[in-house]
Amino acid sequence: MQGFQFPPTGFGVGSQPDDSEKVEWMPMPSGMATYEPRLPEIDDVEAAAIPPALEVLGRAAEACARIATEGGVEVVTLDHLAPAARVIVAQTMGEGEVSAKIEGAPPLRAQExxxxxxxxxxxxxxxxxxxxRAPAAFFARAFDPIEHAAGPFAxxxxxxxxxxxxxTELFDAASRRKAGDAAHVVNLTLLPHTPEDLDHIAAALGKGAAEILSRGYGNCRVSATALHNVWFVRFYNSMDTLILDSIExxxxxxxxxxxxxxxxxSAERLREVMDAIR
Incomplete structure (x- = not known):
């Protein structure tokens, strides 16, 4: 018999669970970090440390306002501060969502x-x-090869x-990228692949120096490759299960x-904290 087609499966009566059956969904990220003002604990002994600490916080606030419109990265040194003043600055800064390490000489640690x-x-x-928008080393040192890229013909x-x-797509996109271009994203989660495929991609791209963790909503782990401007970006839910695997x-x-x-x-909030310290 010619042209006979079987009916599609997965549709119609019996294809859906009974009302008595419990449908289980993959847990999604839960809990989001939000801003909370931090005021350093200052006693009378540390009163002399307040002015230099406020000077550093003021420079940071001015830089935030300026860079919001002009871009770039500005550095505010801390080496000149006495230990008590550095404690005030450290307590004010706290720890935000993003942390990073960059291997190499010298090793670098960054905490938002x-x-x-x-x-x-x-x-x-x-x-x-x-x-x-990020420390300068994220752009200057991220792709220093820790493991060299085997290339598209591995x-x-x-x-x-x-x-x-x-x-091949990634190497082509990286070679054609210009400053200001939108990100080119390959969503591995939506593509069929074998474990050996993933190993081959990792070897072809190599390993860069930067490892970044963002903890805003669930966890996002970002790893630089040895191919300039190419990153692994992986999102995990609150159970630390991989829910999105992509390359940008x-x-x-x-x-x-x-x-x-x-x-x-940040400029506005820093000024509010400075007013409270005064």
Whole structure:
């Protein structure tokens, strides 16, 4: 018999669960970090440390307002502060959503403060504030190779199915990217692939120096590859289950960056905290 087609499966009577059956959904992220003002604990002994600490906070507030409109990254040094003044600044800054480490010489650690766009950066035994959408090292050192990229023509095995096409797309997008271009995103979660595909992609792209964690809503782990402007971006729910696995071709994924509006808010909030300290 020619042209006979079986009816599609998954539709009609019996295809859906009974009312008595419990439908289980994957847990989604829960709990979102929100801004809470932080006032340092200041006693009479530390009164002399207040003016220099306020001077640093004031410079940070001015930089936030300026960078919100002009862009860029500004540095506010902390080396000149006495220990008591640094405690005031540290207590005011607190810890925000995003933290990062960059391997290499010297290793670098960055922690966003509770004021979005104000980062506490530790490098080579020194500590400073950097104000901007992200610390400068995120752009300058992120793609320094820890494991070199094997390239688009890396050898494959029979178990590698879709990886060569994905790798070719990523190398092409990276080579054509210009400053200001929108991110080119490859959503691995929606693409069929084997475990060997993922291994092949990782080897082809290599490993960069930057590892970034954003804890805004669930967890997002961002890893630089050794291919310039290419990042692994993976979202996890509150059970630490991977719910979105993607690769972005961009200077820095938006989930990591402080927006202009964030910097404007941080300038206002820093001034409010300074008024309270006075």
């Amino acid at each position: 403060s509770v004021f979005a766009g104000v980062w506490v950066v530790s490098e080579g035994g020194a500590e400073r504030l950097e104000i901007g 050898p494959t095995s029979n178990a590698v199915v879709n990886a060569p096409g994905i790798v 071709v961009t200077d820095l994924p938006e989930v990591v960056c402080a927006a202009a509006e964030d910097l404007e808010d």
